[in-house]
Amino acid sequence: MIQNITVLGSGVMGHGIAQNYAFAGYMVHMYDLKEAYLTKALTLIDANLSLLIRENIITQEEKDSTLERITVTTDLVTATKNADFITEAVPEVLDIKHTLFKKLEEVTGKDTIIASNTSTFSVAQLAEKMENPNRLIITHFFNPAQIVPLVEIVKHDKTSDSVVDTAMNLMKAIGKSPVVLNKDVPGFIANRLQAALVREAFYLLDEGVADAESIDLALTDGPGFRWAFSGPFKTADYGGHDIWKSVVENLAPELSKAEIVPKFIKEKVENGKLGTKSGEGIYTYSNSVVEEKVTQRDENLIRLKQIKSRK
Numbered sequence: 001m002i003q004n005i006t007v008l009g010s011g012v013m014g015h016g017i018a019q020n021y022a023f024a025g026y027m028v029h030m031y032d033l034k035e036a037y038l039t040k041a042l043t044l045i046d047a048n049l050s051l052l053i054r055e056n057i058i059t060q061e062e063k064d065s066t067l068e069r070i071t072v073t074t075d076l077v078t079a080t081k082n083a084d085f086i087t088e089a090v091p092e093v094l095d096i097k098h099t100l101f102k103k104l105e106e107v108t109g110k111d112t113i114i115a116s117n118t119s120t121f122s123v124a125q126l127a128e129k130m131e132n133p134n135r136l137i138i139t140h141f142f143n144p145a146q147i148v149p150l151v152e153i154v155k156h157d158k159t160s161d162s163v164v165d166t167a168m169n170l171m172k173a174i175g176k177s178p179v180v181l182n183k184d185v186p187g188f189i190a191n192r193l194q195a196a197l198v199r200e201a202f203y204l205l206d207e208g209v210a211d212a213e214s215i216d217l218a219l220t221d222g223p224g225f226r227w228a229f230s231g232p233f234k235t236a237d238y239g240g241h242d243i244w245k246s247v248v249e250n251l252a253p254e255l256s257k258a259e260i261v262p263k264f265i266k267e268k269v270e271n272g273k274l275g276t277k278s279g280e281g282i283y284t285y286s287n288s289v290v291e292e293k294v295t296q297r298d299e300n301l302i303r304l305k306q307i308k309s310r311k
């Protein structure tokens, strides 16, 4: 039975993942390289929980008890001492993950499950240097991890069935919607779907079909508006497969088949226009606006989640 959970890395993803576990009642150890990172993570969790209070979703007592269940440390042995389940959310650098897994094999019992939050590596790649890869699995959360319900679970031929079951049950216990993949493919499901769409969006922009704002709006007030409730297959069922046959027949030859990064993104990166983190990307942002927009995004997502839970 899972009681103690360790989250390694307290950055963009790690702090939100730790919040999920602690809110669901698990004792959580959060580990990072520096105290300052952990302090920032706790501040963010505090703010996330306050937002849930403002939205009338949790009480002050629930916030306090959630925070009480989180302990932070910069010592890996302390962090993992009693861990039944570990979520790894360190940077997307294979060497860093390999080194960490090697250390984990030295300091944790053989039954401790190690779940990576990697976005791009396969379980097989992650397991390359492990002695006991049967306890390794991917549980891929979505940003903001404390709100978005999806968690993709990816196993490999060496992952034991009991590890898959435990990961699945844990994700359900923290209120997530786990999806298990039958194959270990790059990008899993959701990022592949998203990448296909982003490729087409940049193609339309490059071709001058419409401006960025119009393309964004066409999605958020069009397909995106209904996607929270009907995925592509339900949408196809509602529209009729005869219609979809024509749509694909007529449109497939017209769509981008680019295998390289769109010119637009390349130019932005070359000019240091990285988006909110540099103050300019496709749109322009000031620092205060970014914070405001992130809170606004989280508020909207929390409200959407509430509506979805009414189904």
Ligand SMILES: NC(=O)c1ccc[n+]([C@@H]2O[C@H](COP(=O)([O-])OP(=O)(O)OC[C@H]3O[C@@H](n4cnc5c(N)ncnc54)[C@H](O)[C@@H]3O)[C@@H](O)[C@H]2O)c1
Residues within 6 Å of the ligand: 008, 009, 010, 011, 012, 013, 014, 031, 032, 033, 034, 037, 088, 089, 090, 091, 092, 093, 096, 100, 117, 118, 119, 120, 140, 141, 142, 143
């Ligand atoms: N950012 C996203 O939207 C997103 C979404 C899904 C998955 N992921 C994946 O989650 C993982 C973490 O991404 P992130 O965006 O949270 O990164 P991040 O850079 O925000 O956080 C990483 C944290 O790990 C810490 N760290 C570095 N080396 C460490 C080590 N050896 N041991 C412990 N901590 C260490 C860093 O100090 C930092 O706080 C990556 O594998 C990434 O691909 C990211």
